[in-house]
Amino acid sequence: MTPRIGITARYRKALRSYCVHEGYVDEVVRAGGLPVLVPFGDASRCADVLRSIDGLMLTGGEDMDPSRYGGAGRQDGYDYFPDRDDFELALAGMALEAGVPTLGICRGCQILHVVAGHTLIPHVPDVLGDLVAHRTSVTETSEHFVTLTEGSRVRDAYAQQSMLVTSYHHQGLEFGEDTDARWRVTARADDSLVEAIEYTGDCWAVGVLWHPELPVKGGSEAGDPLISAFVAAAGAA
Numbered sequence: 065m066t067p068r069i070g071i072t073a074r075y076r077k078a079l080r081s082y083c084v085h086e087g088y089v090d091e092v093v094r095a096g097g098l099p100v101l102v103p104f105g106d107a108s109r110c111a112d113v114l115r116s117i118d119g120l121m122l123t124g125g126e127d128m129d130p131s132r133y134g135g136a137g138r139q140d141g142y143d144y145f146p147d148r149d150d151f152e153l154a155l156a157g158m159a160l161e162a163g164v165p166t167l168g169i170c171r172g173c174q175i176l177h178v179v180a181g182h183t184l185i186p187h188v189p190d191v192l193g194d195l196v197a198h199r200t201s202v203t204e205t206s207e208h209f210v211t212l213t214e215g216s217r218v219r220d221a222y223a224q225q226s227m228l229v230t231s232y233h234h235q236g237l238e239f240g241e242d243t244d245a246r247w248r249v250t251a252r253a254d255d256s257l258v259e260a261i262e263y264t265g266d267c268w269a270v271g272v273l274w275h276p277e278l279p280v281k282g283g284s285e286a287g288d289p290l291i292s293a294f295v296a297a298a299g300a301a
Contacts, residue, residue, distance in 0.1 A: 065299075066096065066097065066098045067096070067097045067098065067118040067119055067295055067298040067299035067301075068097070068098045068100050068116065068117045069092045069097040069098065069099055069100060069117065069119045069120075069121055069298060070100045070113060070116070070117035070119070070120045070121065071084050071088050071089065071092065071099050071100065071101060071102060071121045071123060072084075072102045072104070072120075072121065072122050072123050072152055072155075072172070073102060073103045073104070073123075074123070074124075074125040074126065074145075074148070075103070075104070075145060075148065082101065082103040084099075084101065084123060085123070085124075085277065087277030087278050088121060088123055088169075088277045090277070091276070091277045091287060091288050091291045092121070092291065092295060094292075095287055095288075095291050095292040095295035096292075096295055096296075096299070097119070097295040097298065097299075100116065100117055102155075104145070104147055104148040104151035104152060105147075105151060106151070107150055107151055107154040107155075109151075110154050110155045110158050111158065113155060114155070114158055114159055114162055114164055117164070117298075118164070118165070118298040118301055119164065119165040119166070119167070119294060119295065119297065119298025119299075119301070120155065120156070120165070120166045120167070121166075121167050121168075121169065121172070121294070122152060122155075122156060122166065122167070122168040122169065122171070122173075122175050122176065122271075123169055123170075123171065123172055124169055124170035124171045124172065124232070124233075124275065125145075125148070125170075125171045126142065126143040126144060126145055126148075126171070127139070127142045127143070127144060127171075127235060128144075128149050128171065128174055128175070128178065129144045129145075129146045129149050131146070132146070132149045132150075132153065132178060133178045133182070133183045133184055134183055135183060135184060135186060136186060139186065139187065149175075152172075152175050153175060153178060153179060156168070156175050156176055156179045157179050159267075160179070160263065160265070160267050160269060163266060163267045163301065164267070164301065165267065165268040165269065165294060165297040165301050166263075166267070166268070166269040167269075167270055167271075167272075167291065167294040168269075168270070168271035168272070169271075169272060169274075169275060169276065169277065170232065170233050170272075170273055170274070170275060171233075172271065173237070173260075173261065173271030173273050174235065174237065174271075174273075176247075176261065176263075176269065176271040177237045177247075177261060177271060179244075180244035180246075180247045180261075181240075181244050182237060182238060182239055182240060182244075183238045183240060184235050184236065184237065184238055185235055185237070185238045186235060187234055187235065188233075188234055188235065188236045188257060189234070191236070192236075192255045192256070192257055193255070195254065195255040196208045196253045196254050196255040196257065197231075198232075198233050198234065198236075198253070198257070198273075199231060199232045199233060199234060202234075204232075205230050205231060205232040205275070205278065206230075206231050206232070207228055207229065207230055207280055207281065208228070208231055208253055208254070209226055209227065209228055209253070210226070210227060210229055210251045210252065210253055210259045210260070210274065211225060211226050211251060211252055211253075211254075212225055212226070212227065212250065212251045212260070213248075213250040213251060216248075216250035216251070216260070216262055217250065217262050217268070217270050217290075217293065218250050218251055218260050218262070218270065218272065218290060219250070220293070221289040221290040221292070221293045222289050222290065223289070228280045229259075229274035229275070229276075229280065230274060230275045230278040230279065230280050231273065231274045231275065232275055232278075236257050236258065236273070237257075237258045237261065237273070239258075246263055246264050246265040247261050247262065247263055247264065248261065248262055248264055249261060250262045251272070257273075258273075259272060259273045260272045268297035268298075268301070270290070270294070276288040276290050276291055
């Protein structure tokens with residue numbers, strides 16, 4: 065059967081619409097999956113959502129409200145949807161417990177990181193400077209290299225040690241001492257920022273800060289290998 069891939073949606077208040085970027089949908093279809101839109105709502109719906117899908121893709125979007133990870137106050141100029149945070153944090157946690165293959169992209173990677181008990185870097189340039197441009201501006205993506213860890217799911221998917229990625233984030237993953245040891249770091253940028261994490265428990269789960277659904281300029285038109293591996297894992301689950 066065609067694996068059903070739940071793709072979390074963001075809310076466009078001005079349009080009164082739930083939506084996802086076409087790249088997520090196109091890549092899932094290219095990999096042989098059936099996209100299923102998952103708008104956020106009451107967390108009591110999470111169990112029903114997970115029963116209706118074979119894999120969960122946590123997508124990008126607005127910043128997570130700092131109160132959800134013990135951070136400082138909100139930053140000016142950014143949108144927040146705490147209801148989406150609550151729903152996706154609950155959904156991701158339940159997906160891992162249920163063994164539902166999960167891929168977190170950008171904000172989705174941050175959701176998985178917070179579920180694991182970690183916190184976030186509010187604004188990467190404030191901590192690491194501008195050695196690597198993780199985005200060009202608040203409206204423009206950037207490209208930079210990441211180094212992949214030997215024996216990881218991302219390394220196996222892309223079959224290379226270093227690769228150019230499309231990036232569009234200003235927050236990062238921060239690690240404390242009291243965190244979930246079932247997660248490991250599997251990619252870093254040249255400024256040492258963690259770019260990918262992987263679950264080592266009994267569930268296929270990967271988070272990447274870059275955007276695999278957005279090809280690099282001049283890159284291959286073929287489907288993204290990591291998304292293909294994720295859809296394959298959902299089909300085999």
